[in-house]
Amino acid sequence: MVTAEAHMSSTTSQPDAPAEGPQDAEPAIVARGLRRLYGEQGVHDLDLEVPAGSIFALIGPSGSGKSTTVRMMLGLETPEEGELRVLGSDPAAFSQEDRKRIGYMPQSMALYRDLSLRHNLHFAASLYGMPWRGRWARSDGGKAARSRVKDTLAFLGLTDSQGTRLRDASGGEQRRLGLAAALIHEPSLLVLDEPTSGIDPMLRREIWDRLRELRDQGVTIFVTTQYVEEAAHCDMVAILANGEPIVEDTPDGLRRRAFGDDPPAESTFDDVFVALLRRHEDEVRGKETGRERVLTTGEFAIPPDGDGGSTSTGADREEDDRA
Amino acid sequence: MRERLIRTGSFVRGELVTTLRQPRLLLALVFGPFLVLFVFGLGYEDQLPTLATVVVGADEDELTEQVDDYISRAEPAEIDYQGTTADADDAFRRLRNGDIDLVIVLPEGALASISASEQAVIEVHQRSLDPVTYYQVVIAAEFAINEINDDILEQVLGEAQEQTEGVEEQLAIAREELDAIRAALDEQDVAFVQRTAGQLAERFTELATTLESGGGFVAQLGFGGELDDVVVTLRQGAEQLDALTRIDAIAELDAAAVTLAEVDEVVTFVRSIDPAVAVRPFAADMYSATPVAVTLDRFYAPGLIALMLQHLGITFAALSLVREREAGTLDMLRIAPVTTGERLAGKSLAFLLLGSLTAVALTALSVFAFDVPLPADWLGYTLLVSLTLLASLGIGYLVASVSKTDSQAVQYCMLLLLAAIFFTGLFMPLERIGMPVEIVSWLLPATYGFLGLQHLMLLLQPAPSELSLGLLAIAVVTFGSARLLLPRRVA
Structure with a gap:
C-alpha cells in the first residue's frame, strides 16, 4: 500500500510518462470472458488485463457497459459467466482486507449533502477504521487521521473550501471530494467511474495530474470516461462498444491500429476512436451479412464528419469546455 | 473491534451532525406538534354544539304543556328551544332544510296510554352527519325523557299531597x-x-x-x-x-x-x-381516582409525545437508508469494509440520541405548557422512550427495505402516522377497537408509548412491564427482518 507521505509529497510527473515496469508485475485486474447482461445492455465476452501501477481507461459511449464492468470489479454485481480477479481475489468474496485496498469514486455524489467537505472526508476515513477526531476525544489515531484528511484536502486543492457544505460546493469541488474520499485510506487500486464528467478543462487537467502522481507512486488506477481524448493520459486503454471490448492497447498502439505506422499529423484521439469504432461496426455488419472480410491495420481513413456515436468527440469537448 | 467501533461511530456522528445542521427540522419536530395542540386547544369548544329544537304536540294537550314548561324552565344547555307546534309536517320540512336540528314528537293520548299500563313513546328526529352529534342527541334525548318522567311524577305527587x-x-x-x-x-x-x-x-x-x-x-x-x-x-x-x-x-x-x-x-x-x-331518590357526585384532573390537553400530551417518537424513528430510519441508496452512497459503503449491522447500529445510536433529546424537549413542553405532571419514574420513562424509539427505528428500517424510492418511503411513513392516530388510543379508546383490528394497535410502538406515558405522567405509576416487553419484541422482529431484507433489496 502506498503511504500518505508518498501520496502527498510527490511532484507532478511528465504527462505521458508510463509507470516503470507495470507489465512485469502481476496484473491488478484480470477478466476472462465476463458476461453480465440486462436485456440487451450490459457486457459480454469481456477480456481485460490491467497492469499493476498503471492508469487503465475504459472508454465507450453511454450504455456501452462501462459501469457494469466497474460494478462487477467491485463486487457489486456478480458475473453470469467468466472469471474475474481483482488484486488476486474474487470480488464476490472480497474480505475486509481486500476492501481496504480498493478506493472507489462513484459517478454521482455519494456523501452527506449537509456535512462540510472536511466532515465528509472524516466520515469516509472512519469507514476504513481511522477515528473521526473530535474536540473532546483526542487520541494519536485521531491525530493521524486528522493529518491525513488535511493532507488529502490539500492534495486536491480543497483546503480553502473544506468548511463548505457539500450541497453548496461547486461541481468541481464535489468531484474532487469524491476523489479525496476514494484516496483517504491510501488504496492500492483506485476505481474511478467517470471522474471528470461535468467539470471544467482546468480542473480536469488538475485531476489527471493528481492521478498520474498517484500512478507514479504505484497506485493502479482504473478509470472509465466518455471523454475520448483522456485516453492520452493513460497507460492502457480499452474501448467498449455495445457491451463488447473492441480493442485494448496503449494510446500509441491505438493510434497505430487506427492509422497504421504513419498517422495523420493532425489526428486526435477522437479520430482514433471514431476510426476504430467504424471498423468495428463494419465488422459486425460484415458478419451479419455473411460477407467475411479481413480488415487490416491502417485500412481506414479519417471519417469526414468525425462522428463517433454518442461518445463525446473533440468538437463536443470544446463546446463543453466553453460552457 | 476498535475498527468496528470506529466504523459504527462514523454513522453516529454523520447522522448527528447532518441532523443538527438542520435547525428548522429540529424545531419543527419539537415545537410543531405542540403548536398544533396549542392551536387545537385554543379553538376547541368544551361544550357540545347547541341544537335548535322544536316540539311537536297537540294543542292544549297536558303532556305538551308539561314538556313545554319543562324545557322553558330547565333550559338545557345543548337545546336552543324554538317552541311547540302541532304541525309535524312543517317541523320535518324545517329539519330537512337545516333550519332546525332536532324535532321532538310527543305521542297523542299519552296519559291514557300510561293509565292503560303502556309506555308513551316520544320520538326524537335529527339530521346530523356528524356521528358525535348523533350520539349527543341520543344521550340528550334519554336524559330529557328521564327528566320529563321525573318532572311529571313530581308534579303528580305534589298534587296528591295538596289533595x-x-x-x-x-x-x-x-x-x-x-x-x-x-x-x-x-x-x-x-x-x-x-x-x-x-x-x-x-x-x-x-x-x-x-x-x-x-x-x-x-x-x-x-x-x-x-x-x-x-x-x-x-x-x-x-x-x-x-x-x-x-x-x-x-x-x-x-x-x-x-x-x-x-x-x-x-x-x-x-x-x-x-x-x-321521592322521584329522584338517588343523586351522583363524581370523584376522580386519578392523581391529577385529566383535561383534554393533559390527555393528549403523552399521546403526542409517543406519536412523535414513533414518527421520528420511522421517518429518520427509513429515509436515511433509502436516500443512501438513491444517492449512490450505498455503493460506496458496500465497497468499504462496513457491514450492514455496523451501519444499522451506528444510525440507530444516532437516532436514539436525537429521539431522546426530542422526547426530553417534548416532555418539558408538556410539563410547562400544559401542566402535565413530571414522570413518576425516571428510569421507567427512559426505558419506555428508548424502547419506543428502538421499535420505531426497526419499523423504519423495514420500511426502507421494502421501499424502492424516497417518495415511496415517505408514503409508507405517512400511512403509519395515520394508523398511529387512529389505532393507538389517541382518537378513540383501545377498548373500543375490536379484534382482529386491535392487532394493528399492538403492532404500533406509539400504542405502548402512549399507554406507558399515561401511567407515568397521568396516573403517576410505573408503566406495566408488559409494555416494555412488547416494544422489545417489535424491535427484535423488525431489526432482524430488516437485517435480512436490506441486502436483498440492494441486490
Whole structure:
C-alpha cells in the first residue's frame, strides 16, 4: 500500500510518462470472458488485463457497459459467466482486507449533502477504521487521521473550501471530494467511474495530474470516461462498444491500429476512436451479412464528419469546455 | 473491534451532525406538534354544539304543556328551544332544510296510554352527519325523557299531597266521634251510639274517597300500595260501624280505632316526603381516582409525545437508508469494509440520541405548557422512550427495505402516522377497537408509548412491564427482518 507521505509529497510527473515496469508485475485486474447482461445492455465476452501501477481507461459511449464492468470489479454485481480477479481475489468474496485496498469514486455524489467537505472526508476515513477526531476525544489515531484528511484536502486543492457544505460546493469541488474520499485510506487500486464528467478543462487537467502522481507512486488506477481524448493520459486503454471490448492497447498502439505506422499529423484521439469504432461496426455488419472480410491495420481513413456515436468527440469537448 | 467501533461511530456522528445542521427540522419536530395542540386547544369548544329544537304536540294537550314548561324552565344547555307546534309536517320540512336540528314528537293520548299500563313513546328526529352529534342527541334525548318522567311524577305527587291536606282534620274529628261512641256505650246510650256510628261511617267513606282522588294516580305509578290498602280498610271500617248495634260494639270500636291509626300513619308519611326526593331518590357526585384532573390537553400530551417518537424513528430510519441508496452512497459503503449491522447500529445510536433529546424537549413542553405532571419514574420513562424509539427505528428500517424510492418511503411513513392516530388510543379508546383490528394497535410502538406515558405522567405509576416487553419484541422482529431484507433489496 502506498503511504500518505508518498501520496502527498510527490511532484507532478511528465504527462505521458508510463509507470516503470507495470507489465512485469502481476496484473491488478484480470477478466476472462465476463458476461453480465440486462436485456440487451450490459457486457459480454469481456477480456481485460490491467497492469499493476498503471492508469487503465475504459472508454465507450453511454450504455456501452462501462459501469457494469466497474460494478462487477467491485463486487457489486456478480458475473453470469467468466472469471474475474481483482488484486488476486474474487470480488464476490472480497474480505475486509481486500476492501481496504480498493478506493472507489462513484459517478454521482455519494456523501452527506449537509456535512462540510472536511466532515465528509472524516466520515469516509472512519469507514476504513481511522477515528473521526473530535474536540473532546483526542487520541494519536485521531491525530493521524486528522493529518491525513488535511493532507488529502490539500492534495486536491480543497483546503480553502473544506468548511463548505457539500450541497453548496461547486461541481468541481464535489468531484474532487469524491476523489479525496476514494484516496483517504491510501488504496492500492483506485476505481474511478467517470471522474471528470461535468467539470471544467482546468480542473480536469488538475485531476489527471493528481492521478498520474498517484500512478507514479504505484497506485493502479482504473478509470472509465466518455471523454475520448483522456485516453492520452493513460497507460492502457480499452474501448467498449455495445457491451463488447473492441480493442485494448496503449494510446500509441491505438493510434497505430487506427492509422497504421504513419498517422495523420493532425489526428486526435477522437479520430482514433471514431476510426476504430467504424471498423468495428463494419465488422459486425460484415458478419451479419455473411460477407467475411479481413480488415487490416491502417485500412481506414479519417471519417469526414468525425462522428463517433454518442461518445463525446473533440468538437463536443470544446463546446463543453466553453460552457 | 476498535475498527468496528470506529466504523459504527462514523454513522453516529454523520447522522448527528447532518441532523443538527438542520435547525428548522429540529424545531419543527419539537415545537410543531405542540403548536398544533396549542392551536387545537385554543379553538376547541368544551361544550357540545347547541341544537335548535322544536316540539311537536297537540294543542292544549297536558303532556305538551308539561314538556313545554319543562324545557322553558330547565333550559338545557345543548337545546336552543324554538317552541311547540302541532304541525309535524312543517317541523320535518324545517329539519330537512337545516333550519332546525332536532324535532321532538310527543305521542297523542299519552296519559291514557300510561293509565292503560303502556309506555308513551316520544320520538326524537335529527339530521346530523356528524356521528358525535348523533350520539349527543341520543344521550340528550334519554336524559330529557328521564327528566320529563321525573318532572311529571313530581308534579303528580305534589298534587296528591295538596289533595290530602284536609285528611288530618277529618281524622281528628273521627277520633273525637269514636271516643264519644265509646263513652255512650259505657253509659248504654244505644240511640246515641247508633246515630254517631252512622256519622262516623260516613266520615270513613269520605276519607276513603279523598285518599282515592288524591293518591290514585300515585298508586297507578307504583308509589301508593299502602294507600290502596288503607282505602280498603276505611271502607270496611264504615261497613262495620253501620253494623255496630248488631254485633260486639266494643270490639268494632277497637277495630275502627286501629283503622284510624293506620290511616293517620300513612297520610302522615305521604305528606311528609319531598316529591323531588321521592322521584329522584338517588343523586351522583363524581370523584376522580386519578392523581391529577385529566383535561383534554393533559390527555393528549403523552399521546403526542409517543406519536412523535414513533414518527421520528420511522421517518429518520427509513429515509436515511433509502436516500443512501438513491444517492449512490450505498455503493460506496458496500465497497468499504462496513457491514450492514455496523451501519444499522451506528444510525440507530444516532437516532436514539436525537429521539431522546426530542422526547426530553417534548416532555418539558408538556410539563410547562400544559401542566402535565413530571414522570413518576425516571428510569421507567427512559426505558419506555428508548424502547419506543428502538421499535420505531426497526419499523423504519423495514420500511426502507421494502421501499424502492424516497417518495415511496415517505408514503409508507405517512400511512403509519395515520394508523398511529387512529389505532393507538389517541382518537378513540383501545377498548373500543375490536379484534382482529386491535392487532394493528399492538403492532404500533406509539400504542405502548402512549399507554406507558399515561401511567407515568397521568396516573403517576410505573408503566406495566408488559409494555416494555412488547416494544422489545417489535424491535427484535423488525431489526432482524430488516437485517435480512436490506441486502436483498440492494441486490
